[in-house]
Amino acid sequence: MSAQYDLRPLARAMQEVLAKDMMTGAAPTSMLQAAIDALSVQQFGRSFASGHSLPVCRYFEDGFDASENDVVGALCGSWAAMDWMQNPNYRDRPEMQDYRADSGFCEICGPRGLIGNSATSVGFLVMGPGLFYPSHSHPAAEAYFVISGAAQWWRAGHDWQINEPGSRIYHSPHQEHAMRTLDAPLLALYVWSGDLVTLPVVSGQPATTTYCE
Numbered sequence: 001m002s003a004q005y006d007l008r009p010l011a012r013a014m015q016e017v018l019a020k021d022m023m024t025g026a027a028p029t030s031m032l033q034a035a036i037d038a039l040s041v042q043q044f045g046r047s048f049a050s051g052h053s054l055p056v057c058r059y060f061e062d063g064f065d066a067s068e069n070d071v072v073g074a075l076c077g078s079w080a081a082m083d084w085m086q087n088p089n090y091r092d093r094p095e096m097q098d099y100r101a102d103s104g105f106c107e108i109c110g111p112r113g114l115i116g117n118s119a120t121s122v123g124f125l126v127m128g129p130g131l132f133y134p135s136h137s138h139p140a141a142e143a144y145f146v147i148s149g150a151a152q153w154w155r156a157g158h159d160w161q162i163n164e165p166g167s168r169i170y171h172s173p174h175q176e177h178a179m180r181t182l183d184a185p186l187l188a189l190y191v192w193s194g195d196l197v198t199l200p201v202v203s204g205q206p207a208t209t210t211y212c213e
């Protein structure tokens with residue numbers, strides 16, 4: 001019999017991260033509330049079979065510390081239920097080869113998600129250590145919540161900054177942004193609202209050559 005996964009602990013842990021942020025107002029409240037609703041426990045009242053894995057999933061076995069927080073703990077026990085994906089827009093881009101080799105995302109709720117949703121998308125991005133995600137943009141508004149792994153983040157109009165676990169980053173529609181991981185893999189929860197179908201495209205321009213020290 002194939003493995004079955006209970007995703008309710010993960011959904012609850014994700015809701016807690018989003019609910020905590022609603023109190024600080026770092027991202028639009030309506031966006032976060034839609035994601036919390038999408039993650040309602042009723043949606044996850046069944047078991048899930050194994051999904052599609054990628055090489056980057058190895059960090060759930062040897063990289064992330066399941067005791068770091070509830071989201072990491074729940075995901076370390078259930079990552080195999082997700083369909084881990086890569087952006088097809090990057091497939092034929094030579095400058096994205098390293099990024100593609102050690103990254104992936106999964107959608108818990110959304111048009112590509114385990115739970116279908118056309119109004120909001122919630123999922124995770126994983127990047128291996130020492131990896132650069134060049135400047136890219138998309139029409140969806142995006143909120144990121146760093147769950148594990150301090151990394152350098154950049155968005156148009158701002159300097160590079162290091163965001164530690166517990167940080168929130170908001171990207172408005174079409175705002176260019178980039179990331180560079182340091183010596184730890186990055187696990188970030190994302191929420192998208194607006195155009196959920198159009199995936200990111202890289203701009204072809206370096207975000208900036210100046211990084212944090």
Ligand SMILES: [Fe+2]
Nearest residue numbers: 142171177200
């Ligand atoms: Fe983005």
